[in-house]
Amino acid sequence: MAHNPDTNAVTAGRDGSQPLATPLWATTVWSSEGLDDTASRASSLRAPNYYGRHANPTVSQFENAIADLEGAESAMAFGSGMGAIASIVLAFCNSGSHIVAQNTLYGGTLAFLEGPCRRLGIDVTYVDPSVPGAFSAAIQLGRTMLILAETPSNPRLSICNLTELGAIKGPFTVVDSTLATPLSQRPLDHGINLVMHSATKGIGGHNDAMLGVVAGEKDLIDALWAYGVLHGATASPYDALNGLRGIRTLPVRLRQQSSSALKIANVLQEHPAVSSVMYPHLASHPQYALAKEQMGNGGSLVSFEIHGGLDAIREMFNKLKLVHAATSFGGAETLICHPLTSTHVGLPAEMLATMGVTMGLIRLSVGLEHPDDIIAELTTALSHH
Numbered sequence: 001m002a003h004n005p006d007t008n009a010v011t012a013g014r015d016g017s018q019p020l021a022t023p024l025w026a027t028t029v030w031s032s033e034g035l036d037d038t039a040s041r042a043s044s045l046r047a048p049n050y051y052g053r054h055a056n057p058t059v060s061q062f063e064n065a066i067a068d069l070e071g072a073e074s075a076m077a078f079g080s081g082m083g084a085i086a087s088i089v090l091a092f093c094n095s096g097s098h099i100v101a102q103n104t105l106y107g108g109t110l111a112f113l114e115g116p117c118r119r120l121g122i123d124v125t126y127v128d129p130s131v132p133g134a135f136s137a138a139i140q141l142g143r144t145m146l147i148l149a150e151t152p153s154n155p156r157l158s159i160c161n162l163t164e165l166g167a168i169k170g171p172f173t174v175v176d177s178t179l180a181t182p183l184s185q186r187p188l189d190h191g192i193n194l195v196m197h198s199a200t201k202g203i204g205g206h207n208d209a210m211l212g213v214v215a216g217e218k219d220l221i222d223a224l225w226a227y228g229v230l231h232g233a234t235a236s237p238y239d240a241l242n243g244l245r246g247i248r249t250l251p252v253r254l255r256q257q258s259s260s261a262l263k264i265a266n267v268l269q270e271h272p273a274v275s276s277v278m279y280p281h282l283a284s285h286p287q288y289a290l291a292k293e294q295m296g297n298g299g300s301l302v303s304f305e306i307h308g309g310l311d312a313i314r315e316m317f318n319k320l321k322l323v324h325a326a327t328s329f330g331g332a333e334t335l336i337c338h339p340l341t342s343t344h345v346g347l348p349a350e351m352l353a354t355m356g357v358t359m360g361l362i363r364l365s366v367g368l369e370h371p372d373d374i375i376a377e378l379t380t381a382l383s384h385h
């Protein structure tokens with residue numbers, strides 16, 4: 001019987017015979033029955049009892065849980081979101097390949113595309129995801145291997161149309177769905193080939209797991225595994241355990257964070273020190289209708305711009321006590337960051353301008369504190385501008 005997503009988060013990845021709390025398999029290696037048995041494990045795909053870089057039962061349960069939540073045949077975990085992104089690109093591209101990427105992406109992803117990819121002769125064309133048909137118009141037949149999107153995007157929360165992207169055939173379509181989590185949207189349902197997450201964020205949810213994950217059809221995930229086992233961005237079983245614990249409470253946390261984030265976005269919008277506010281489920285968001293259609297929750301991130309440049313931002317950050325200045329997001333604590341000098345530091349000025357990563361832009365990750373306390377803290381910190 002099909003259950004609601006809240007129930008799926010509690011049941012995902014389990015099989016009936018397992019203990020309720022997932023055991024931690026803190027081993028890197030398993031002993032075999034002899035030479036032939038070792039040889040058979042060594043040449044098996046994702047052998048569960050051979051060597052930790054090939055598979056680990058704790059990590060596998062996390063992978064199975066994500067596959068369940070995303071409606072995927074299979075999933076593979078990595079040691080970080082960047083480990084997942086780098087492995088996807090290097091598994092499916094060669095020198096001379098071409099990638100079509102959204103022009104508004106997490107800074108680390110952009111740095112990877114601009115650095116190692118360019119160095120290896122993998123070309124990238126950036127497109128504006130809000131322009132209908134922009135992704136398919138940039139495809140170079142026979143050369144484009146991947147189409148890379150991130151929705152909502154970090155940090156300006158722009159939305160890419162999943163149905164339009166999912167209709168593209170030929171290159172593999174990849175969606176970084178980190179900001180939405182598997183509970184707010186399911187890109188595979190729209191025909192996307194691979195969905196990925198930095199599970200370090202909302203999925204883990206407690207700032208204690210460095211973890212990435214990719215889900216999709218079994219054949220694609222198996223091909224990714226065959227590369228990933230050599231790339232070595234292996235997920236740790238400790239972090240996978242924390243990721244699994246995060247999954248169990250994700251719906252409750254996400255609902256609370258989304259409700260608080262919308263309240264905070266509405267208050268910020270009225271504040272005289274604030275010049276603009278971005279939040280997917282805020283009526284003033286330029287893609288509000290699309291965000292309401294494809295995202296069940298608005299998510300935990302709110303971005304806003306304030307008047308007064310870097311001095312004003314520094315002054316505001318210095319007044320914060322409850323809200324921490326830190327770069328991650330999706331956890332229990334409310335965090336604030338200045339993307340230009342942190343998550344997107346060092347990227348070319350032209351790229352930052354296209355993305356709207358301005359001097360005055362601030363990204364807020366709304367935690368699980370009472371929204372009134374967060375609002376009081378922010379409005380006080382902004383009061384002298």
Ligand SMILES: Cc1ncc(COP(=O)(O)O)c(C=O)c1O
Nearest residue numbers: 080081082106154178198200211
């Ligand atoms: C949208 C997005 N994708 C990928 C990553 C990279 O994830 P990780 O830090 O787990 O490597 C991040 C990190 O902030 C992110 O925001």
